[in-house]
Amino acid sequence: MKNIVVFASGSGSNFQSIIDAVESGKINARITGLISNKDGIKALERAGRHNIPTRILNESVFEDYQDYEKELLLQLAVWDTDLIALAGYLRKIPVSVINRYEHRILNIHPSLLPKFGGKGFYGIKVHQAVIASKEAESGCTIHVVTKEFDEGPVLEQSKVPVKSDDTPQTLAARVLEQEHILYPKVIANYLTTLD
Ligand code: GRF
Numbered sequence: 001m002k003n004i005v006v007f008a009s010g011s012g013s014n015f016q017s018i019i020d021a022v023e024s025g026k027i028n029a030r031i032t033g034l035i036s037n038k039d040g041i042k043a044l045e046r047a048g049r050h051n052i053p054t055r056i057l058n059e060s061v062f063e064d065y066q067d068y069e070k071e072l073l074l075q076l077a078v079w080d081t082d083l084i085a086l087a088g089y090l091r092k093i094p095v096s097v098i099n100r101y102e103h104r105i106l107n108i109h110p111s112l113l114p115k116f117g118g119k120g121f122y123g124i125k126v127h128q129a130v131i132a133s134k135e136a137e138s139g140c141t142i143h144v145v146t147k148e149f150d151e152g153p154v155l156e157q158s159k160v161p162v163k164s165d166d167t168p169q170t171l172a173a174r175v176l177e178q179e180h181i182l183y184p185k186v187i188a189n190y191l192t193t194l195d
Contacts, residue, residue: 002082002191003032007089012043013176014087014108014183019050021184029191032079035072037091053079059091069094076101082194085187086145090122098147105145106190108183110175112157113141117150127168127175135162138171140179142186155190158182 004027008015015034021027034047034054047054055075062068073096076084086093086107098105109117111126116138121129130138139159146152158178162171 002029002194003080004029004083004085005033005035005076005079005081006031006085006087007035008043008087009037009090010041010043010088012046012087014179015043016046017180017184018085018187027184027188069096072097073100083191093145095147098145103144107143107145108179109141109150112139112159113143113150113154119149124168124172127171130162131166131168131171138162138175140175140182142183156182156186
């Protein structure tokens, strides 16, 4: 059975959808840990409720960035990580981790990449930009993480309409609903491709 490690920085509703899919057997894997860059977030509470080990790692507390990278790689090794699922993780993933886990890091992004991806497009800003550009549709994208931010190969997308009376919040909620369906499904399929 494969081991998934989730990275989250906030609410962790996508993390929850992965937990639920594992617990119901839709994903044939274990979640061996949660990495967060800060304390006090809801994702950590969710991990606690489901007995998932957690580790808070923030590069700012390390004198040397390389020490942070080493610590992160060590933790991932301890958790015997097969797949990393980024779920609303707002920090840069060190290149050493991307190299070590090549093709083994997935990300979910709340737009139809390549549109509204890259630097500055995160959280509500994505949905604000989609509405400001008068897009007829938006959605979410699951992609493999590479060194090029938000640019790795797309695995799957789900689309939703953008309504004329949408606010960034109503659009975010419509997209998030799709995220919770799509991410566990893609993870389950992707795991079958890993050796
Ligand atoms: C989601 O919209 C995800 O696409 C993006 O960050 C948000 C995280 O939400 N990367 P949550 O923490 O999973 O609720």
